[in-house]
Amino acid sequence: MAEFVNAGYWLAGTDDTLPASNIDATLFTHLFVGYAQLNSDAHEVTVDPSQLILINQFSSTVKLSNPEVKTLLSIAGDTAVFATMAAEPANRDAFIKSSIAVARGGGFDGLDLQWLYPSSQDEMGNFKTLIHSWHQAVVDDATSLSLPRLLLVATVSNVPYLENNIQYPGEAINQNLDWVNILCYDFYAPTLSRSATGPSSAFHNPKVNTFSASFGIRSWAQSLHNPKKIVFGIPFHGWAWKLLSAHHHEVYAKADGEASGENIDGQIFYSDVQKFIEDNQAGVENNDKSYLIAYTYSDTTWIAYESEYTIAHKIALAKADKVLGYFAFNIAADDASNTLANAAKSNW
Structure with a gap:
């Protein structure tokens, strides 16, 4: 289990802006790579052939500057495809086996499930079944290969429930995932809030408390009874x-x-x-x-954006809430001096 997490997301699509070889991996304990896809027919995890070399070379590239950094492959897809996959045992098995094979093939240390979001209590039940089976599979995989177990992370909504009282399974998350990445940004964007500006990554929000990172962190801590399972998000983009x-x-x-x-x-x-x-x-x-x-x-x-000063304050407050760490999305949006990544790491 990680003592703390200073993570960042790198997307293969931003390779022109920030090639993997230019990443200062000493600024991070963990790096997430996006994205593998969930195939809608076979329910298998695949990587776009045009990005396969970039993604499969990522781990070995960033470990040149920081041999200790852990890399995780992030799996994205349409929420309906995730729901169909998680609903049937055969589909779940296809997803689990293929995800482990793709992660091992690319030299990754873990996997990140980006099912945004299970939208009914049935889907939350299937999410619970999925992460239980996934955890058992990575334990078995590690035993059979005599290798460290793959880390398992899920990216989740800012609060541990969705409308109509649809709850994430807190106990199952505690038992089966290393942590959750909570999406506590993009609360407001011009496409969502056209008629007024908004504090898109507010840590506090005196007007709308639920649209704030502090509300998300405390809600998840209450749900999990364990703030050390929480990694909160800091955007490196503005609106x-x-x-x-x-x-x-x-x-x-x-x-x-x-x-x-x-x-x-x-x-x-x-x-x-x-x-x-x-x-x-x-x-x-x-x-x-x-x-x-x-x-x-x-x-x-x-x-609206994040500065080195807002990041310093947010990290101080999140640390006081005893969270496991933070993740930055995405690191190619930083400036050439890594101003935001440096501010995050130096204040952790």
């Missing part, structure tokens, strides 16, 4: 809105969807936020104390 008025640029200011620019949905890398600030001599709030976010504005563009 850019178009303000209705250049004179009103506070959090929840009136807006008209996403700001015009390269990214049609309004998502923007931290490195590009820095460029925006510099190019526009933009106004900056580095550390809004009410929400623990940063934001910047110029004319009618308003961007």
Whole structure:
């Protein structure tokens, strides 16, 4: 069991921005790689052939700079495909066997299940059955190969329940997963909240408590009775809105969807936020104390993001809640100096 987790996600699709060979793996204890896919017909885990070499070389590449770093392959897919897989024993077996084979084939130390999200109590029951069988399979695999057991992680919603009182199985998670990655960001985005800006990765939210990392961490700690199973998320991307008025640029200011620019949905890398600030001599709030976010504005563009100061404060508060650690999504969004990754690691 890890003493603590300082993790980051790297996506094969961002190889042009951040090749694996340029990652400073000393900034992380764990690196997640995205994404393997769940095949909808055979219910097997596969890697896109165009990304296979990149993904299979990742572990050996990053371990050159940090031999101690653990790598995990992240499995994404349509929620309905996950639901169908988890509902039938034969489908579950196909998923489990293929996931272990793909992880071992790529030299990974673990697997990350991104079923976003089980949407009924039946599906939560199937999630429970799946992680129990998966855990038993990785134990058996480790025994047969005389190798360390693969780590098992699930990425989950910010709170341990979904609407209609649909609960994640806390006890089964405790017994079968090494930890959960909680998605405590993207609470607001211009595509979700068109008419007002929002604190997209708020640690506190005095207006809407449930849309905050602190609420998520404490809810999960209560559900699991064990904060050491919680790794909370910090986004390295921001969100850019178009303000209705250049004179009103506070959090929840009136807006008209996403700001015009390269990214049609309004998502923007931290490195590009820095460029925006510099190019526009933009106004900056580095550390809004009410929400623990940063934001910047110029004319009618308003961007919520994370700064080195917000990250330092968030990590201090999360550590006080005794969580296992944090993960960054995604590390290619950082600047060339790894400002955010350095801020996270140095404050852990």
